[in-house]
Amino acid sequence: MSRIGKLPIKIPTNVDVTFNGPEITVKGKFGTLNNTIPDILNVEKVDDNLIIKLQQQTNKTRALHGLYRSLLNNMVIGVSEQFKIVLNLNGVGYRGAVQGKLLILNLGFSHPIEIEIPDEITVEVIKNTTVNLQSCNKEDLGLFAAKIRAWRPPEPYKGKGILYEGEIVKRKAGKSGK
Missing domain, CATH: 3.90.930.12 (Ribosomal protein L6)
Structure with a gap:
């Protein structure tokens, strides 16, 4: 058992x-x-x-x-109680905003990324760089957070990207760090 x-x-x-x-x-x-x-x-x-x-x-x-x-x-x-996931946008010029049912992210591409927000998930952007996601369905919430994060996963050299709250990116030395 x-x-x-x-x-x-x-x-x-x-x-x-x-x-x-x-x-x-x-x-x-x-x-x-x-x-x-x-x-x-x-x-x-x-x-x-x-x-x-x-x-x-x-x-x-x-x-x-x-x-x-x-x-x-x-x-x-x-x-x-609801489940909550916090995403941090780390990088120069990385910003987020909510407009109606769209989450608009500026992640260093030549165009902003527009992601449609599902009905059961509430999204709140704080200080342009912190995205709070809340929902009662844990499975859909995690899937939506992973979908957002897939646009810019954290990279190990400068630590830029979309990180979960409390996530630590193990940094690598660049070319000069033999």
Whole structure:
């Protein structure tokens, strides 16, 4: 049995979890999330906890046990608190701005980059160089942050690029640093 899968998921008071066969819906202050659970797993609501149980023990079911427990836990946390990712734009002239449903980035190219912001993600730009992303869906938030970062990943010589908050770029010596 998975060590992660065995842990119960605590449901806050402002979160509502409903089951409709394999479909699970989690509603909270920040939104609604849906997921489908495989038939080999059973989800039970006991008091203020969700417990995921296996029908049979195989390597595949044990892996799914931990995976779906983590996915459901992220759903509960997302609708009650929201997830946040902070991106820093490091480089001369690197700037960001939000115009309507577009994130406009100046990253040293000859043209500004326009990225459409998904509906469930909120974007805020602080001091032109810090981009705050918030959403209740952790998967979509991480995917959108990676999409932004793909335009200018950090480079090891000068440290320029788009970095996650707290990320450290290991620097290399240039030509003269033999």
